[in-house]
Amino acid sequence: MEEPIIQARDLGICFAKGKQKKGRVKDLFVRRAANKKGAQAQDFWPLRHVNFDIFPGDAVGIIGRNGTGKSTLLRLITGVLIPDEGYVRREGRVAPLIALSAGFSGELTGRENVNLVAALHGMTTKEIKNKFDEIVEFSELEDFIDTPVKYYSSGMKVRLGFGVITQLPHPILLVDEALAVGDAAFKRKCQQVIAGLLKEGRTLVFVSHSEGDLKKYCERGIFLDAGTLVTDGTVQEALDSYKEAEKRDADRKARKKAAAEAAAKKAAEAAANPAPALIPGAAGAAQ
Numbered sequence: 001m002e003e004p005i006i007q008a009r010d011l012g013i014c015f016a017k018g019k020q021k022k023g024r025v026k027d028l029f030v031r032r033a034a035n036k037k038g039a040q041a042q043d044f045w046p047l048r049h050v051n052f053d054i055f056p057g058d059a060v061g062i063i064g065r066n067g068t069g070k071s072t073l074l075r076l077i078t079g080v081l082i083p084d085e086g087y088v089r090r091e092g093r094v095a096p097l098i099a100l101s102a103g104f105s106g107e108l109t110g111r112e113n114v115n116l117v118a119a120l121h122g123m124t125t126k127e128i129k130n131k132f133d134e135i136v137e138f139s140e141l142e143d144f145i146d147t148p149v150k151y152y153s154s155g156m157k158v159r160l161g162f163g164v165i166t167q168l169p170h171p172i173l174l175v176d177e178a179l180a181v182g183d184a185a186f187k188r189k190c191q192q193v194i195a196g197l198l199k200e201g202r203t204l205v206f207v208s209h210s211e212g213d214l215k216k217y218c219e220r221g222i223f224l225d226a227g228t229l230v231t232d233g234t235v236q237e238a239l240d241s242y243k244e245a246e247k248r249d250a251d252r253k254a255r256k257k258a259a260a261e262a263a264a265k266k267a268a269e270a271a272a273n274p275a276p277a278l279i280p281g282a283a284g285a286a287q
């Protein structure tokens with residue numbers, strides 16, 4: 001049987017509310033010890049007890065409402081965050097189309113950043129040299145490649161990041177809303193690149209709120225809600241499950257609002273028609 005390229009088992013991560021957690025080796029020891037003693041009141045688990053297998057060539061959409069752990073899952077897959085429970089195993093390197101402009105050093109030029117970022121992701125000097133012109137052409141930054149990146153607009157940085165990361169030969173491609181940025185023409189170009197990489201047999205894990213994009217790239221969908229994996233099926237099944245959860249939530253909110261309005265109305269009526277004051281001793285006198 002084919003081996004999974006990404007495998008998650010009982011995967012969980014715990015954050016402290018209001019505190020940013022960084023993936024540090026120290027956390028492996030400090031946090032595990034803390035978790036054994038019991039979670040703190042302000043701790044929460046954006047993901048817990050998550051299990052799945054992703055096989056080479058799969059294209060999987062990660063679906064869920066805001067703040068339900070989709071980006072956290074991608075960062076666990078890349079290894080940027082370390083789980084507090086369980087594990088996620090990768091059989092191959094990852095090309096992360098995530099926070100694309102964050103990896104650049106502002107003082108360095110576009111050219112220097114391309115060399116640095118591509119090397120950090122494991123490209124050899126020869127590979128970078130071979131791909132350099134393609135990266136610059138794709139990013140449409142020919143005139144600015146020797147300008148320090150601190151003078152780039154956010155769109156320029158994203159274009160350069162996209163250009164570099166999509167040239168990595170790694171088999172796993174993680175995409176987090178990268179397609180939502182840039183103008184329409186650049187978006188179309190990015191979509192073509194992703195489609196080409198999928199044709200080559202790369203494995204895609206794709207976080208998006210766009211139903212159209214999810215259906216375009218993914219056959220399979222994982223719906224995350226309230227920290228757990230709710231549905232793992234076809235992309236349509238995961239989308240249906242997401243919509244049902246949204247509807248349940250909207251119905252619950254509507255019921256709560258109606259109940260609050262009814263209570264307020266009752267209170268207003270009671271205030272407008274106060275009950276007659278009881279005359280002390282009247283109850284006894286009536287008997």
Ligand SMILES: Nc1ncnc2c1ncn2[C@@H]1O[C@H](COP(=O)(O)OP(=O)(O)OP(=O)(O)O)[C@@H](O)[C@H]1O
Nearest residue numbers: 015019020021022046065066067068069070071072
């Ligand atoms: N490094 C971190 N340290 C602490 N809390 C974090 C960290 N990263 C994310 N969180 C919190 O974890 C929860 C899940 O965040 P995450 O970004 O994974 O959600 P998401 O599903 O990708 O949301 P969106 O759809 O809005 O992008 C949120 O409550 C977020 O505030």
